[in-house]
Amino acid sequence: MKQVNDLSIETRKDFPLFCRKQDQESNLIYLDHAATSQKPIQVIDALERYYSFQNANVHRGAHQLSAKATQAFEEARDITAKFINAKSSNEIIFTRNATEAINLVAYSWGNSQVKEKDEILITLMEHHSNIVPWQLLAKRSGCTLRYIGLSDTGELDLEDFHKKINKSTKLVALLHVSNTLGTCNPIEEITKIAHSVGALVLLDACQSLAHKKVNVASLNIDFLAGSSHKICGPTGCGFLWGRENILEEMPPFLGGGEMIQDVSLLESSWADLPFKFEAGTPAIGEAIGMAKAITYLESIGLEKISSYEQELTAYLFEKLTNIEDITILGPTPKQQSNRGPLATFYIKGIHSNDISELLDSSNICIRSGHHCCQPLHKYYGVVSTARASLSFTSTKEEIDIFSQELISSIEFIKRNS
Numbered sequence: 001m002k003q004v005n006d007l008s009i010e011t012r013k014d015f016p017l018f019c020r021k022q023d024q025e026s027n028l029i030y031l032d033h034a035a036t037s038q039k040p041i042q043v044i045d046a047l048e049r050y051y052s053f054q055n056a057n058v059h060r061g062a063h064q065l066s067a068k069a070t071q072a073f074e075e076a077r078d079i080t081a082k083f084i085n086a087k088s089s090n091e092i093i094f095t096r097n098a099t100e101a102i103n104l105v106a107y108s109w110g111n112s113q114v115k116e117k118d119e120i121l122i123t124l125m126e127h128h129s130n131i132v133p134w135q136l137l138a139k140r141s142g143c144t145l146r147y148i149g150l151s152d153t154g155e156l157d158l159e160d161f162h163k164k165i166n167k168s169t170k171l172v173a174l175l176h177v178s179n180t181l182g183t184c185n186p187i188e189e190i191t192k193i194a195h196s197v198g199a200l201v202l203l204d205a206c207q208s209l210a211h212k213k214v215n216v217a218s219l220n221i222d223f224l225a226g227s228s229h230k231i232c233g234p235t236g237c238g239f240l241w242g243r244e245n246i247l248e249e250m251p252p253f254l255g256g257g258e259m260i261q262d263v264s265l266l267e268s269s270w271a272d273l274p275f276k277f278e279a280g281t282p283a284i285g286e287a288i289g290m291a292k293a294i295t296y297l298e299s300i301g302l303e304k305i306s307s308y309e310q311e312l313t314a315y316l317f318e319k320l321t322n323i324e325d326i327t328i329l330g331p332t333p334k335q336q337s338n339r340g341p342l343a344t345f346y347i348k349g350i351h352s353n354d355i356s357e358l359l360d361s362s363n364i365c366i367r368s369g370h371h372c373c374q375p376l377h378k379y380y381g382v383v384s385t386a387r388a389s390l391s392f393t394s395t396k397e398e399i400d401i402f403s404q405e406l407i408s409s410i411e412f413i414k415r416n417s
């Protein structure tokens, strides 16, 4: 069997949150990496350096500080492009987050390309960020929004996909890895079929970019939405990748400074890519911080991250499976070895908020609620679930303590109800 390095040993020292000695936070067990990642010192330092010594507005100043900031900002774009194997940095549009990236496509591409008889195909496991923009587009355009269903294991029902995709499908928008089920979707297969009927594919890569190598060329997709805060970068920054020829044809999303070529009293013309889609002052320091986070992840190695997290996920499932009255959603690591590093579960007769509150009192952070996936929770007939999500900094010891405390919490709640 392949030897898997314990990445937590070499990486935890980079995260101030996991190294604090003086107070109780040093004992914190953070199992909420899918909600937002913790930040390594390399990213925090890059932000501090930028705001201390490089801060100026980009693309407009005639002075050296602005030139420095512009260079660092554009290097961040190059690093982001290489990270996902984009053909050109012009294909990277910086946004506030992944949600804004998806809305950009829904407004700009959607408003200009989608008509009343058209269909948009998404899946039952989508995050609200990849549902609501399409509902709004359906209201504006009169198009139909359709959902691909799930199999018994919580994977995509590919038969249903084949049934629902047709010549009217203009776009298949789906997540790579589910933030609730952990399911990893077969994107290459889906893209092949979508393209065969002339539909484009938008990938929500929020839960995959920090956990596995994502290559837009080999996946052969058309758009990708990513978020800095999920990949060890700062909040306030995300990005849209799109094929250059498609982005060229799309009208602007927001209007204002930076995105214009020429402005007259009644009309304007647009700047070239990528600036056409970046109205106003961007999140400069945050984009630089995101690029530092990407460099950090690459220095560890995404293949190594995947292997380590797969081993941890199997261990997490092993610990949770035997707990009485537990239901874990999504495929097990045996059913899908490349699934995401998280476990979402509920315990019969107990509200997940009670569990997360009790765990919190033992310094263990997990997520409770619908995880922005209400349609998925309705499909499973539950209002709320608990989710423990891992990263390369997680350890088996953390999982041991979590599962032990979970058992104690369940016993406590049962005794007192």
Ligand SMILES: Cc1ncc(COP(=O)(O)O)c(C=O)c1O
Pocket: 034, 035, 097, 098, 099, 100, 127, 129, 130, 175, 177, 178, 179, 204, 206, 207, 227, 228, 229, 238, 372
């Ligand atoms: C699968 C998925 N898509 C989209 C998002 C939204 O990301 P953001 O809040 O950065 O826009 C999230 C965040 O939880 C997510 O997990």
